[in-house]
Amino acid sequence: MPLLLDDATDPRVLDPARISRARSLLVLSRDDSANLDIVMAAREANPGIRVVMRLYDDDFAATVSHTLRASYPHAATRSRSVSALAAPSFAAAMMGRHVLGVMPVERGVLLFTVVDVAGHPALEGFSIHEAFKQNEWRVLAVGSSGNSAAYRPESPSDTLGGLYLPRVTGFDWRPPHGRVLRAGDRVVLATTRRGLDILMTGVQPHRTPHFPPAGTEAGDREGRRT
Incomplete structure (x- = not known):
């Protein structure tokens, strides 16, 4: 299998990697922004390519995933947050x-x-x-x-x-x-x-009580009790 060592954020590097013919792309560097740049460049050349990318920040990963799915509805997009995946195992081990x-x-x-x-x-x-x-x-x-x-x-x-x-x-x-x-x-x-x-x-997370809106019969009863 050919191996290319170059800057994958440069669209010209993706051409010799035959990105236009690729079925899937794994983007696994430690730089969130670089990973996103690579995916965007790849999607420009091949809108239907299946993408799995590694991202660190969970909120950023969710935003990227939703945005790419909306922009390319016919392509499979999965973003995985390293911290979100690792945290439960680390806490359990501790x-x-x-x-x-x-x-x-x-x-x-x-x-x-x-x-x-x-x-x-x-x-x-x-x-x-x-x-x-x-x-x-x-x-x-x-x-x-x-x-x-x-x-x-x-x-x-x-x-x-x-x-x-x-x-x-x-x-x-x-x-x-x-x-x-x-x-x-x-x-x-x-x-x-x-x-x-x-x-x-052994502790159930605290749930905020739900009060019916004022002006309704249930809400007025709740207001009198409080």
Whole structure:
């Protein structure tokens, strides 16, 4: 495979790289603005090219993704924020959680983590069906907390690229929904970032109460109570 070493932000460099015939483009430098420049130059030459770019700032990544999708609706665009992908795994590791992998889902991430059931108020004593929290976490597999090697993937890699969940040994990957989680269990969970925060701290994020608008019957009743 030919290798070109040059400034990819220069449209003239993309021509010998045959950008007009390319099906996909990965832009993975550490410079957000340079990555965006490369993608814009590539899209000018090939509007339908599929693009995956690396960006650091999560807000900037979201803005770029929305803008490019609007400008090129018939092309696939994915932007991934390094900080947004790394933060949940780093926080989980600091709290002693074992994170098997991280999967980007649109602007969010889905984490696969291992949790001991013992003493956990959201898990212990609940069936797998009852322990499910929509948009927060789901129990995927159940094993024994006494098996210290049970949750180690057979692959030496601990990233999603080396993770194939059914290869994680020592777990029942098809437990019945009525199976009650006990203190001696260890579970594999798929969680959102918000769900991981709750699992680590046990604290539900504060929600701002919703008051009906004044002038309505419900709002007037609420106003009299307050």
